[in-house]
Amino acid sequence: MIQSLFTRLVLLTTAVLLIFATGAGVMLDGFLSKLAYEQLIEELESKAKIAEEVIQREGVSQSLVKRLADAAGARVTVVAKDGAVIADSKYDAEKMENHAGRPELILAAKGEGGYSERVSPTLGEEMLYVAIPSDPMLRLSVGLDYVKDALWQVRKRIFLAALPAVLLSLALAYAIFRSLSRRFDAMRQFTLRLSAKDYSAELLPRGKDEMSDLERGLVSLRDELKGQMETLDAESRRLRWLVDGLPDGVLVFDADGRCKVSNNYAVELLRLSPEEMQGLTAPQLFRNPEIAAGVEEQLGENDDDHESFRVNWPEPAREIEVHFRPVPDEEGKRGVLVVLRDITKEAHLERVRSDFISNMAHEVRTPLTAIRGAAETLLDNAMSDTKMAPRFLDTIRRHTIRLENILSDISELSRIEGRGTPVSVISFDARAPVEEVAALFRADAQNRGIALTVDLPDRALTLVSDEEKIDSILINLVQNALRYTPEGGSVKMAVEEGAGGVKYTVSDTGIGIPEGALPRVTERFYRVDPGRSRAQGGTGLGLAIVNHLVTVLDGRLSIKSREGEGTTVSVELPSEVV
Numbered sequence: 001m002i003q004s005l006f007t008r009l010v011l012l013t014t015a016v017l018l019i020f021a022t023g024a025g026v027m028l029d030g031f032l033s034k035l036a037y038e039q040l041i042e043e044l045e046s047k048a049k050i051a052e053e054v055i056q057r058e059g060v061s062q063s064l065v066k067r068l069a070d071a072a073g074a075r076v077t078v079v080a081k082d083g084a085v086i087a088d089s090k091y092d093a094e095k096m097e098n099h100a101g102r103p104e105l106i107l108a109a110k111g112e113g114g115y116s117e118r119v120s121p122t123l124g125e126e127m128l129y130v131a132i133p134s135d136p137m138l139r140l141s142v143g144l145d146y147v148k149d150a151l152w153q154v155r156k157r158i159f160l161a162a163l164p165a166v167l168l169s170l171a172l173a174y175a176i177f178r179s180l181s182r183r184f185d186a187m188r189q190f191t192l193r194l195s196a197k198d199y200s201a202e203l204l205p206r207g208k209d210e211m212s213d214l215e216r217g218l219v220s221l222r223d224e225l226k227g228q229m230e231t232l233d234a235e236s237r238r239l240r241w242l243v244d245g246l247p248d249g250v251l252v253f254d255a256d257g258r259c260k261v262s263n264n265y266a267v268e269l270l271r272l273s274p275e276e277m278q279g280l281t282a283p284q285l286f287r288n289p290e291i292a293a294g295v296e297e298q299l300g301e302n303d304d305d306h307e308s309f310r311v312n313w314p315e316p317a318r319e320i321e322v323h324f325r326p327v328p329d330e331e332g333k334r335g336v337l338v339v340l341r342d343i344t345k346e347a348h349l350e351r352v353r354s355d356f357i358s359n360m361a362h363e364v365r366t367p368l369t370a371i372r373g374a375a376e377t378l379l380d381n382a383m384s385d386t387k388m389a390p391r392f393l394d395t396i397r398r399h400t401i402r403l404e405n406i407l408s409d410i411s412e413l414s415r416i417e418g419r420g421t422p423v424s425v426i427s428f429d430a431r432a433p434v435e436e437v438a439a440l441f442r443a444d445a446q447n448r449g450i451a452l453t454v455d456l457p458d459r460a461l462t463l464v465s466d467e468e469k470i471d472s473i474l475i476n477l478v479q480n481a482l483r484y485t486p487e488g489g490s491v492k493m494a495v496e497e498g499a500g501g502v503k504y505t506v507s508d509t510g511i512g513i514p515e516g517a518l519p520r521v522t523e524r525f526y527r528v529d530p531g532r533s534r535a536q537g538g539t540g541l542g543l544a545i546v547n548h549l550v551t552v553l554d555g556r557l558s559i560k561s562r563e564g565e566g567t568t569v570s571v572e573l574p575s576e577v578v
Helices: 005-058 062-072 103-109 145-195 210-239 264-270 289-299 344-379 388-417 431-448 467-483 515-520 530-536 542-552
Strands: 075-079 085-088 114-119 126-132 137-143 249-253 259-262 307-313 318-328 334-342 426-429 451-455 462-465 490-498 501-508 556-562 566-574
Touching: 005 062, 005 126, 005 137, 005 145, 062 075, 062 085, 103 114, 103 126, 103 137, 145 210, 249 264, 259 264, 264 334, 289 307, 289 318, 289 334, 318 344, 344 388, 426 431, 431 451, 431 467, 431 490, 462 467, 462 566, 467 490, 467 501, 467 542, 467 566, 515 556, 542 556, 542 566
Parallel strands: 451 490
Antiparallel strands: 075 085, 075 137, 114 126, 126 137, 249 259, 249 334, 307 318, 318 334, 426 462, 490 501, 501 566, 556 566
């Protein structure tokens, strides 16, 4: 894009001059071409009439026609009224076709002078034909190449003559526009400095033209703005202590309970402009009556210098910790400083931690209870029961394995959710993790009576990512698929080239997931059917681990399922992890 005004003016002027010069050249060229052709036609008609007199006097013969052609410098053809060629200066007349259909001869046969321009079928070159009415008819023709060469020479001379005038016009326009551009640029720089509050900028008006009036107007505007800003700066000194970039919302109320100062975060929370907030009371500003009451209480004879409590903020939905502290206002009277601290993230982390501990205790308690019950039964003389003892020992073994799986998944989830989770990036074939994981679970799938298949592209798909984490993703997905697919079902692993990377897919024909449960399946310890999941050996952490690993690898997780038909989980990863 051409931004410079000077450049646009010069280009516009150049374009106008070129259009004008081109138009004038085209018109002149047309005039000269027409003039040249008219003169050539007149010359050929004149020569044809002279040749006619000679032919009338001496009679038509091939030798005479050739002498006339040499004298006229043109091809001469004698044609009868019916179009038959009687004689031609270049070709044997007997071998030439009938010329009755030639345009110039049609006109000559009507008693008019005729001419036409075309490519000669006989000679194969562009020719100008001129015929005069006579009996027999006489036609002279010449090639147009030399005419065009002559016109080209004229065009070159006209161009060379016009070029200095065009260049001189461009140079003059350049000088004028350069002068104007410099003045415009000076005004632009002046206004930019004013917008940056630099009121020391100078602009010198020149002359008495319109641009000088504009320059004087800008100087006057600078002086007016300078005075106004000095006034505003004096007023803003009273609020200089307020740091507008604080992460907490800050409001100051005077002794009358009216808002005098607010910062950006307070404006965001209250969804009012600073001008709208100015002068409003606490009940007018806050929807929460506790905050309004706190302001009123601090303005009264309250011996407590500090008070705080938590409230749920409606819009935007946040949890806010409100602090009150008395401060003197401009007149030295008791005012109130209100600080609104957003503790949404901290409160969320507290709830997550509490939920996690509660879920973990519940998940661990179940296998421990089973292990304890089995152990106590064995201690109560069940060891001697050869039928019951193995059953209780198997219960202990199964629940010990379950407890081990829970602790292992918790440890893995804690590790990948920890800050600074390392990513070991290498370049590898994206098909390799699918083949390795398929080989790992093939025996388990056969024991369960499930068909485990893979769908791999023929060519290698290069991926620059963490191969170990991709293995973990696929292992968790295949474990889930095998766990919730009944005997006779199938599990399919696939990898393909995706938009901007690679797409892994694990699909099964299992029991599926209800539509309402899909948004929650990546939560820790979440199970669609807790009893069924425990029976299958699930911990409720597999998809949570997958979700976090995909996030670490800058990927996208997609889960589609239809209850009773199966589930498809897709993981799209970028071709290169930064």
